Amino acid sequence: MAQPTRGDVHVNKPLTNISIAFMQAASNFVSDTVFPNIPVPNVSDRYYTYDRGYFNRDEMQERAPGTESAGSGYAVDNTPTYYCKVYAFHHDVPDQVRSNADSPVQPDRDATNLVSQKALIKREKLWVARYFQPALWTFDVDGVVGVPGAGQVLQWNDASSTPIEDIAAAMDLMLEETGFLPNKLIVGRQVWTALKNHPDIIDRVKYGQTPGGTAKISLQALADLFEVQQIVVMNAIENTAKEGAANNHAFIGGKKALLVYAAPSPGLQVPTAGYTFSWSGFLGAGAMGGRIKKFRMEELESDRVEIQMAFDQKLVSADLGYFFDTIVA
Numbered sequence: 001m002a003q004p005t006r007g008d009v010h011v012n013k014p015l016t017n018i019s020i021a022f023m024q025a026a027s028n029f030v031s032d033t034v035f036p037n038i039p040v041p042n043v044s045d046r047y048y049t050y051d052r053g054y055f056n057r058d059e060m061q062e063r064a065p066g067t068e069s070a071g072s073g074y075a076v077d078n079t080p081t082y083y084c085k086v087y088a089f090h091h092d093v094p095d096q097v098r099s100n101a102d103s104p105v106q107p108d109r110d111a112t113n114l115v116s117q118k119a120l121i122k123r124e125k126l127w128v129a130r131y132f133q134p135a136l137w138t139f140d141v142d143g144v145v146g147v148p149g150a151g152q153v154l155q156w157n158d159a160s161s162t163p164i165e166d167i168a169a170a171m172d173l174m175l176e177e178t179g180f181l182p183n184k185l186i187v188g189r190q191v192w193t194a195l196k197n198h199p200d201i202i203d204r205v206k207y208g209q210t211p212g213g214t215a216k217i218s219l220q221a222l223a224d225l226f227e228v229q230q231i232v233v234m235n236a237i238e239n240t241a242k243e244g245a246a247n248n249h250a251f252i253g254g255k256k257a258l259l260v261y262a263a264p265s266p267g268l269q270v271p272t273a274g275y276t277f278s279w280s281g282f283l284g285a286g287a288m289g290g291r292i293k294k295f296r297m298e299e300l301e302s303d304r305v306e307i308q309m310a311f312d313q314k315l316v317s318a319d320l321g322y323f324f325d326t327i328v329a
Contacts, residue, residue: 023113028235029120030253031127031313034186035274036266037288041281043310044083049317050269051075056179082312084279084289089118090306092297111305112292119290119307124236124252130313131274132186132234132256137321139173141166143255143328157194157328164200167226170259170322178319180261180271183229188253192233194328195222228259257324273320279310 054074061070091111098107134140143155154161167185175181187195195201196217205221223231234253241248263272278289285291290309297304315321 021110021113023117024120024236026120028237029124030186030232030234030236031120031123032276032288033232034127034131034184034260035262035272035276035313036264037276037278038266039280039287039289040082040084040277043279043282044081046078046081049077049080051077052178052271080316082275082277082314084277084282084310084312086279086282086308086310087119087122088306088308089115089122090304091115092300092302092304094300094302096301098303108294108303108305115292115305115307119309121236121238121252123309123311124234125238127313128252128254130315131321132253132258132323134323134325136315136318137258137323138177138318139170139322141170141322141324143324143326145329153324153327155327155329156191156198159199161198162200163195163198164204164225166324167259171227174259174261174320174322178261178271178317180320181227182259182261182320182322183264184232184262185223185226185228185230185257185259186232186234186253187257188234188255188328189251190255191257191328192231201225255326255328257327259322259324261320271320272316273318275314275316277312277314282310285310 051074054072057072059070059072063069091114093107093111101107130136134142140151142152144152145155145158148154153166156163156166171182201217201222204225205217219231219233223229234251236252237249238252239247239249260273261271262274263270266272266275278287279285280287280289282289282291284293285308288309289311290307293304293306293308295304295306
């Protein structure tokens with residue numbers, strides 16, 4: 001055996017130019033991209049809602065000489081409220097761990113990334129609970145296998161289904177009931193996969209492609225086909241297993257879709273399906289109601305990195321949403 005050996009001339013040590021961490025990109029999460037954010041100075045307050053029925057009724061009449069004009073009023077509801085709950089999570093960095101860490105491990109940076117990821121997941125899950133569930137919106141259908149009945153459509157992963165017609169019918173219904181066309185479609189990842197592989201959609205889009213090229217179904221191409229401004233895909237995942245158990249990852253959005261009218265920007269007398277009220281008046285909070293703090297825990301000989309958020313994801317108008325539950329198998 002040749003001397004010295006490889007083990008004699010080299011001792012394994014951590015590489016300083018790479019490390020592996022599966023942190024999801026912020027772009028995977030949709031909770032802050034669908035509805036406008038409203039920075040608010042107080043933890044709770046009220047807002048006004050106008051009854052659209054008064055504004056959409058034909059009450060103008062012919063006026064005879066020397067008589068009063070026809071007139072009416074309108075109703076305003078000042079009972080709707082928001083309440084920004086406070087959510088928080090921390091990670092402690094012990095002095096001994098920091099002092100003993102090899103490069104490229106940076107415990108303070110890693111702590112910030114960890115708490116930030118937890119915040120994104122919590123906000124996304126709350127968004128799903130507030131908006132992406134059945135029985136929340138005025139218009140609600142179920143995706144089914146086989147022949148659809150009342151309040152049902154054929155699941156979109158079935159080649160015989162009609163997603164283009166289903167979306168068009170939903171848009172017509174919302175416009176007729178509210179006077180507003182939906183402008184955003186939010187879909188779970190599996191729904192997006194089914195749509196971009198649906199033969200009807202491929203057939204429609206391929207004629208807009210370069211001759212001889214591949215029919216690429218982009219988000220914008222599908223948005224143009226459905227006549228909405230934006231399609232948002234829920235790509236975020238969550239590990240639902242407890243610590244110590246085998247990982248069990250799943251998409252947070254699930255196999256659902258939501259068609260909504262979301263105001264491009266908030267304002268007075270502006271309708272929208274939802275708003276996020278963020279408590280920016282909370283000490284140190286930003287416009288989204290969040291802040292990250294680092295402070296000393298001397299009794300633990302550690303520094304604590306803590307993230308905190310205060311917000312309320314509010315369903316403002318149920319009539320401006322059309323929900324498709326279990327829309328793919």
